[in-house]
Every structure is written in C-alpha cells, then in structure tokens.
Amino acid sequence: MKVLIVYAHENPASFNGAMKDLAVEVLTGQGHEVQVSDLYAQGFNPVAGKHDFTELSGAEFYKYQAEQVAAGERGTFAADVRAEMDKLLWADLVIFQFPMWWFHLPAILKGWMDRVLASGFAYGNGQMFDRGKLAGKRAICAITTGGPAAFYPDLAESLKPIMFGILYFTGMQVLPPFGAHAPVQADDAARAGMLAAYRERLEQLAATEPVKYPTMAEMGMG
Amino acid sequence: MKVLIVYAHENPASFNGAMKDLAVEVLTGQGHEVQVSDLYAQGFNPVAGKHDFTELSGAEFYKYQAEQVAAGERGTFAADVRAEMDKLLWADLVIFQFPMWWFHLPAILKGWMDRVLASGFAYGNGQMFDRGKLAGKRAICAITTGGPAAFYPDLAESLKPIMFGILYFTGMQVLPPFGAHAPVQADDAARAGMLAAYRERLEQLAATEPVKYPTMAEMGMG
Numbered sequence: 481m482k483v484l485i486v487y488a489h490e491n492p493a494s495f496n497g498a499m500k501d502l503a504v505e506v507l508t509g510q511g512h513e514v515q516v517s518d519l520y521a522q523g524f525n526p527v528a529g530k531h532d533f534t535e536l537s538g539a540e541f542y543k544y545q546a547e548q549v550a551a552g553e554r555g556t557f558a559a560d561v562r563a564e565m566d567k568l569l570w571a572d573l574v575i576f577q578f579p580m581w582w583f584h585l586p587a588i589l590k591g592w593m594d595r596v597l598a599s600g601f602a603y604g605n606g607q608m609f610d611r612g613k614l615a616g617k618r619a620i621c622a623i624t625t626g627g628p629a630a631f632y633p634d635l636a637e638s639l640k641p642i643m644f645g646i647l648y649f650t651g652m653q654v655l656p657p658f659g660a661h662a663p664v665q666a667d668d669a670a671r672a673g674m675l676a677a678y679r680e681r682l683e684q685l686a687a688t689e690p691v692k693y694p695t696m697a698e699m700g701m702g
Numbered sequence: 703m704k705v706l707i708v709y710a711h712e713n714p715a716s717f718n719g720a721m722k723d724l725a726v727e728v729l730t731g732q733g734h735e736v737q738v739s740d741l742y743a744q745g746f747n748p749v750a751g752k753h754d755f756t757e758l759s760g761a762e763f764y765k766y767q768a769e770q771v772a773a774g775e776r777g778t779f780a781a782d783v784r785a786e787m788d789k790l791l792w793a794d795l796v797i798f799q800f801p802m803w804w805f806h807l808p809a810i811l812k813g814w815m816d817r818v819l820a821s822g823f824a825y826g827n828g829q830m831f832d833r834g835k836l837a838g839k840r841a842i843c844a845i846t847t848g849g850p851a852a853f854y855p856d857l858a859e860s861l862k863p864i865m866f867g868i869l870y871f872t873g874m875q876v877l878p879p880f881g882a883h884a885p886v887q888a889d890d891a892a893r894a895g896m897l898a899a900y901r902e903r904l905e906q907l908a909a910t911e912p913v914k915y916p917t918m919a920e921m922g923m924g
Contacts, residue, residue: 582816
C-alpha cells in the first residue's frame with residue numbers, strides 16, 4: 481500500500497507524535513510506502529483564500545468554491561495545496577493523526593480539509609459519497625482525547641461528522657477509528673499499552689473492513 | 703446589550719458580509735453596542751501553538767492546554783488571543799457569522815475556538831456546560847450553506863457539535879440558529895427575503911429564548 485499520514489500536532493514528543501512514529505515504523509516494516517504531511521512542521525496555512533490559487537478565474541463575483549473548481553480545470557492551485565493533493569492522489573490509505581479538540585479537528589487540520597478536499601477535486605457535480613472523486617481510497621482517524629474513554633462510548637459516532645460528513649463524502653472508505661484516551665494522564669505502562677493496541681491495529685490495517693455507510697441510492701439521492 | 707460579532711468570511715461582498723453589515727445596522731439602531739472581530743481582515747491566525755503565549759510556564763513537558771491554564775493565571779496570553787478574550791468578556795451576546803464548510807466551522811473560526819476558548823478561561827476544573835466560565839452570556843450561529851434548506855431539516859441539530867459541544871460547553875446560552883441556504887444560487891428577490899427574515903430575527907434577539915440543553919446534573923455529571 482501507499483500510505484499518507486496527515487499529522488497535526490505541534491509537539492514531536494507528544495503521544496500523537498509517538499503514534500505517528502509508530503505508524504511509520506510498522507507500515508514501512510510491512511513493506512508499504514509511507515509519506516507524512518507534518519502540518520505544524522510544514523507551517524501549513526489552514527486559512528482558505530485567494531492565496532490558494534496562482535491566478536483567479538476572472539469571474540465577476542469571487543466565490544472560493546467556484547475558484548476551486550476553476551483551479552482544478554486550469555491547473556492553478558497554489559503549490560502548497562497542489563502538494564497535498566498530489567500526496568492524496570498517490571495514497572491508497574490516509575491516516576489522519578490528531579488530538580480531538582472541541583470534538584473535532586484542530587484548526588490546522590480542518591483547514592487541510594477546507595483547502596485540499598476542494599470542490600471539483602474531491603467531490604462535485606453529483607459525485608459524492610460512494611460516487612465521490614476519491615472513491616477507491618481508504619482513510620482512518622487515529623486520535624487522542626483529553627477526556628477518558630467513558631466520554632466516548634462510541635468513538636465512530638463521536639467522529640461521524642468527520643468520518644461520514646467529510647471523508648466518506650469524498651468517496652473514501654473509512655475504517656473504524658483508533659482512539660487513545662487521556663494519554664497525558666496515563667502512566668508509562670498504560671501509555672505503552674495504548675501503543676501496543678495501536679500497533680496491533682496498524683498490523684491489520686490492510687485487511688480491516690470499512691465502516692458501512694449508505695450509498696447515495698440508499699440515501700434517496702438518486 | 704453589548705454584542706460581539708465574530709465574522710469569518712474573506713469577501714466583504716459575500717452574503718455573509720451582508721448579514722454581518724445588517725446585524726451591525728439593526729443592533730446599533732436599537733441602541734446596542736456592537737464590536738466586530740473580522741477574522742480575515744485581522745489576519746487572524748487559527749493555528750494553536752507556543753506563539754499563543756508571551757512566555758511558557760516552564761513545565762518539563764510542553765502541553766498546549768496546560769500552557770493555556772498557566773497563561774490565564776500568569777497573564778501571559780499573546781496579544782491577539784488576549785484581544786479576542788477581552789471582547790468576549792465584554793460581550794453579553796456573541797453572533798458567530800460564518801459559511802458552513804464541511805458541516806462545521808471554517809478553519810479560521812475553528813482556530814478562534816481552539817485558541818480563545820482556552821482551558822482555564824472558558825472552562826476547566828469541572829466548570830462546564832451550565833457551570834461553564836462564560837455562563838451568563840448568550841450566543842447565536844448565523845450561517846450560510848452551500849446546499850438547499852432540504853439538506854438541513856433541523857439546523858439546530860446540524861449545528862449541535864458547535865452549539866452544544868463548543869458554545870454551551872463554555873456555559874453560554876445558545877439561541878436557535880439562523881440559516882440562509884444557498885444564497886449564491888438564489889436570485890436577488892430571494893436574497894432580499896433572506897435578509898428580511900434575518901432582520902426580523904435580529905430585532906427580536908434580546909427577547910429570544912435559548913435552546914434548552916441539559917445541565918450537568920441532568921447529564922449525571924454531578
């Protein structure tokens with residue numbers, strides 16, 4: 481497999497950093513190719529705007545999503561957006577490694593979604609969900625939480641706005657998430673246990689079944 | 703009332719811009735005081751990081767949320783974060799004006815939540831939901847969507863991760879949201895109708911009842 485890890489943590493010594501390093505080690509050890517988008521280290525700009533394009537379409541009314549469509553047709557995405565798109569197109573599997581903040585993505589990773597999963601590139605013209613433009617790829621959320629596991633009795637449900645509303649919307653098949661709960665409050669043995677559990681998940685990734693979400697037809701969307 | 707409008711759109715000529723301008727006009731016309739945080743115009747940085755603090759706490763392990771707590775105690779938040787906190791503390795009512803992107807906040811506004819609604823400032827030490835540190839304030843989401851109204855049969859439910867999971871978590875009472883659906887595809891008359899409906903909502907804001915969310919006690923959280 482070709483695996484892209486999109487990693488959103490400031491501190492390389494964090495538990496998120498340890499999970500990212502472990503994923504690189506296990507997956508390369510299995511013979512997969514791995515690339516990492518280290519958003520903090522790259523200084524990734526999460527703000528969507530005119531700087532996403534090397535030139536504008538010339539439309540009378542500037543609308544960001546319309547410019548995304550035009551940029552896809554004209555090849556005028558800015559280099560930082562294009563680089564992430566290229567890695568995404570290359571990948572068979574994408575691991576999103578992040579701490580849950582406000583039950584959602586840290587802004588730096590939300591902005592990756594806003595800018596890279598562009599209209600016309602990841603979805604558009606009726607192409608979404610099972611017909612999304614990234615169909616054939618798989619994705620998994622590998623996260624940490626601040627609160628204990630009891631706060632997240634069904635992690636896939638807590639992450640549904642991301643797993644279903646963003647990733648599956650683009651056509652990606654989404655694997656069950658992996659969560660490490662409150663690692664900062666755990667002792668070394670507990671943290672080692674979390675990493676061992678993640679290692680086991682990583683070793684089985686290639687054979688893991690995605691979460692079953694309805695098709696457009698099943699949702700009555702034609 | 704003292705009203706803060708946190709506004710997250712790049713284009714002043716957008717429908718979001720028109721809604722923001724209308725809110726300023728109506729609320730000042732009613733005698734309220736209004737401040738606007740224009741995140742794009744301010745060049746607001748949504749990325750949480752060490753730059754949020756004028757100095758670090760000196761803790762052996764750098765953890766962002768712990769640094770937030772320390773910065774609140776020591777008065778060491780960076781100027782851009784402090785400025786937003788001051789406006790928030792000043793306000794009785796906060797209007798969040800934004801386009802829904804990926805069923806959630808644009809990254810520039812998600813980062814405002816990550817950085818400004820800091821641990822120790824907006825919540826912490828068991829102070830959350832009805833006991834949150836921003837209790838007594840009210841908030842409303844005023845949004846635009848790309849899709850038609852039929853995609854959002856219950857807008858308060860679509861926005862629950864923001865309304866309940868973020869705003870109410872800090873103690874704010876959250877008013878029913880206002881949504882303008884697919885204004886970019888509407889004709890001028892339809893857009894004028896949306897603005898007329900928003901004007902009516904704005905005129906009644908002071909008397910609007912918040913959405914009823916459970917208290918910590920009702921959620922079994924002691």
